[in-house]
Amino acid sequence: MIFRQRPKPEAEIPTASMADIAFLLIIFFMVSTTLLEEKGLSMVLPEPGEETKIRPENITHVLLDNTGRIKIDGVYYDLSSVRKVIEDKLAAKPGTLIVSFNIQPECRYGTMIDVFDELRLADARKISLVPPKGAK
Helix, strand or coil: CCCCCCCCCCCCCCCCCHHHHHHHHHHHHHHHCCCCCCCCCCCCCCCCCCCCCCCHHHEEEEEECCCCCEEECCEEECHHHHHHHHHHHHHHCCCCCEEEEEECCCCCHHHHHHHHHHHHHCCCCCEEEECCCCCC
């Protein structure tokens, strides 16, 4: 007696609803994911054209030059001493001192952020960013 071999059924994965499942997963992750807010420097900017007169003795000038050196009121300091110097100046004139932060255009961005962080850690609340010469 001769037996015929039955053809073996091929294994198949049903893909008819694969697109539906993919779209449902995309929608689920879009809805359940929280978007991160951009973290930046929080500042209160004045209204355009608003100008306030400030006495020169109430301003501390912080200059960050092209090479990354920090000059506070004409004296050079390293980054580690900026906080102490600003804290001392703020203690001498509480509530009235304004820090004028002047950054040269060729200065590294990371250095500027490091100095700005030190100013904020010294609890300097009134910081004025000076635009480079010729900026509008």
